[in-house]
Amino acid sequence: MNSLPPSRPRASDQMWLDAALEMLIEAGVDAVKVMPLAKRLGLTRTGFYHHFRDRDALLDAMVRCWEEKNTGNLVARCEAYAETICEAMFNLQDCWIDPTLFDAELDNAIRHWARSEPLLKTRLDEADARRKAAVSAMFQRFGYSGEDAEIRTMAILYTQAGYISMEIEEDPVGRIDRVPAYVELFTGQTPSKAEIERFRSRNGY
Incomplete structure (x- = not known):
């Protein structure tokens, strides 16, 4: 047969x-x-x-996928329930740990593409504005002033953008171990042991 x-x-x-x-x-x-x-x-x-329909339709679908995944998930993590600012920051940090929430390589590729495509640069600027607004609102929800929230927001997002563009590779365990220190640095508050353990557990560590 x-x-x-x-x-x-x-x-x-x-x-x-x-x-x-x-x-x-x-x-x-x-x-x-x-x-x-x-x-x-x-x-x-x-x-x-x-x-x-054509290649342009595919390219547009690619941009929409990036917007929905990276920006959409980042905004959702900022808006997720949290009892303290440290817990809220751990929610946001999930984006940098879990590639199903935020694709760092895709974000970098989109930024490179936008350098030669003005319309995409406009959409990138809009996405960055949404991300900044979401992180700032997260801080203000916990009583930080608008100016303080803005500064902390820029520190967080610009640090992560540099981290991505430099294509830094880290040992996953070491990176997870450092997250509580980042949370304290960005919030000015010390996370509790329970908050740290919940973050580690949901990320498989």
């Missing part, structure tokens, strides 16, 4: 989108083209057009 040839994977919008995002991170936006994507997926070039 002859064996059947291996079947191609059933294509989906998400499959094309995920491959495009991987290519963006690896080689930049100029590398995101239909034929190389089809080859990577083992699909036909014409199949792409059953999912996206």
